[in-house]
Amino acid sequence: MSAATSREEPGIYHKAGSLHAERRWAMWSAYASLIFAAIVFLAPPFYMFITSLKTSGEIANLVGNPWLVREPTLENYTDLLSDATFLGFFWNSAKITICVVALTMVISTLAAFALARMRFWGSQVLATGVFLTYLVPETLLFIPLYQIVGGLGLLNSSWGLVLVYPTLTVPFCTWIMIGYFASIPKELDEAALIDGANWMQMLTKIFIPVAMPGIIAATIFAFTVSWAAFVYPTAFVTTPDQMPLTIGVVSTLVRADTFVWGKIMAGALLAALPPVIVYAFLMDYYIAGLTAGATKG
């Protein structure tokens, strides 16, 4: 009956003819919003780049278009890169991040594997608990952590940061990887069990290679969080020799109300470089990691 009705009222199909126009409109609006978003997000780093190429005198000079560079100079960069303190920040950040990423990946891979595959009493509650800890903001967490880090005698030490950053990275990475491991068909571990694998071999020879996109996504997350951490180093580190880049640039290049804008911008851009490089190399894996598991096959 409904078929008969629609045959009598062909009007409902009138839009079919304008499909092409509709698609074109969708394309245009997609491009327009993407270009808008790109401008919004790229304008600040672009402005930073322009500013980093200016001398302090040119920055202070309010005459003329601030988006143009009249006397480009690499002075800010050469100054920073020849400054042992700045290179020290870089080294601290690199050291902390590498340790944190390694520590996070070992802990969360093992934790996620156990929570996803070894059915034991309380595993469900534990899995939820791991995620809940991620919901506690670091601005709250740093107060009790200060006591703990202090008690361990690691205040004002970059090793103290290696200890506290995983409180941010481990819960989320574990959560991501529980999802990944859970999406691996159960028959795969059963086949491995029958083939003669023990739990550790199952993890290293089957789960880690199969869940590689997820592991890379988690690694990138841990790297970004660790590299960009600001609250914890501000709270726990006080002398420049232990500072990572994020607070080093701010605390040494801002003296009272004097802002060395050119160097701050150059320092911030240099600090942003490693994450950009990591993303560029692992982008394909990262995107695959975000979307895989959403649909089967």
Next chain:
Amino acid sequence: MAEVSLRKIVKAYEGNVQAVKGIDLEIADHEFVVLVGPSGCGKSTTLRMIAGLEEITSGDIAIGGKVVNDIPPRDRDIAMVFQNYALYPHMTVAENMGFGLMLRKFPKEEIRRRVDNAARILDITELLGRKPKALSGGQRQRVAMGRAIVRDPKVFLFDEPLSNLDAKLRVQMRTEIKKVHQTVRTTTVYVTHDQIEAMTLADRVVVMNGGIIEQVGPPQELYHNPATRFVAGFIGSPAMNFFPAHLVNGAGALRVRLPDGTELAVPAERRTRYAAYIGRDVTFGLRPEHLTESKNLDRENVATLTCTPEVIEPMGMETLIHFRVQGEEICGRIDPTTEAAPNVPLAMAADMNNMHLLDPATGRVL
């Protein structure tokens, strides 16, 4: 290679739900046994208990004379082929097949030799360098079998290995599996819900239903002498017909009286067998191929009845006709050259040599 014994095996889940209710089964060395039954009958659970993937609630499983209840899967010396193949996606075909040997620290040359040999048996030599995602369903199934063969285990376990293949490939792989078993002669336990697979592959078929074994026997035995109504109805396609009937003693012979009054003479030699049921309600069972058009009337023990076909299905080599007796749907097989039309009465002949009588209360075949 080895025999497999299941003794009083029970599998109970939380809430005391019993998936397997104390089954006993002896599987001989080199034997190909098929566990068949509808979904939820406990066949897969039984297989997984043999594999060690499910714990046994009670009872004993022995492989090669050794009780394996507490032995982990890797030490049971078994190989399993899964329904979805369970190939490791990041490994090549050769690595997939050799993985079990690698874990057991076999020398590289030995692994290679065995993989090449298995690949030759399964005709997948040219696929050894590929990853599973570059294989078709049938090829993946071969690789999964190859992974089992290279291990040269005591027992092969197959868990519905053909269910994910299309109909044509399924028939092809079925033959392939039979060929492989004839070559390697490893004791095999095979689970399927497809009774044709069970019939074609098995040395012995184990029909399971509701967590118990209904009957065990060679395919032909199950087909011709089913023990219960369930087995009679499950084995054979189309399924056996069941008519509500009454057994009467009339005119020198026992007769099965159908609800419409038709009386069919029971062969004389079965008189003593059915004597206890004279005058009682019984279920009369007859396979479609024993309910044909009445041109074979010259044979002994043939009874005639008239039916009115509702649906006629030409299959090519035969034609199936469907009609009703007191609401029960009945199927008969006639020669494709016989003229039949829906709603036109047709004289049919029941081959009473192949009839079955069942106790309607217990479902046992008398």
